[in-house]
Amino acid sequence: AQSVTQPDIHITVSEGASLELRCNYSYGATPYLFWYVQSPGQGLQLLLKYFSGDTLVQGIKGFEAEFKRSQSSFNLRKPSVHWSDAAEYFCAVGARAGGTSYGKLTFGQGTILTVHP
């Protein structure tokens, strides 16, 4: 069974500082990987995704993530955080079995990001 671990429940950074949110996954093959962001009371917005190819993927809002197969990780990074980035971030893995969709996502527990001015 697939699983996702986000080790940090809550991270606080200063505006303008760099950010790295950690994500480790467990899956028997090469997974589909996603990062979503959720603002209070809102749904999930896709930041970026990894399916195959280049292990460094660029997303919206200046975010990027790197897939490291050897470490089973897919960490999210941003060089300079803005106050509007304060939200909850979710890493997710999708199945990649033949005939199985990745409409069934397994999510990590989320990391709440607080940004200090």
Next chain:
Amino acid sequence: KAGVTQTPRYLIKTRGQQVTLSCSPISGHRSVSWYQQTPGQGLQFLFEYFSETQRNKGNFPGRFSGRQFSNSRSEMNVSTLELGDSALYLCASSLGLAGLPFFGPGTRLTVL
């Protein structure tokens, strides 16, 4: 193109009642998935529908059911509500079974 629409956005019910939530996918999307989000359990997959057929099901009791109509709109039903069913219910639609999921704003269900 309009996004995923979920109605109602907020709902208050009492224990023992039943509730139906609706999800309208993005135009052209044929796959709809449902998730439950709670502070304790996080985001958990409920079920997925494609072409009116349930393709995947999560580990939830039979009180949770769903269906999809020919226009791809989906509904989920929870019968005999329990306090623990209080949650944000999120719907996601995708073009097909291998399509990228786009999420709606959710329905906040409170069970008293």
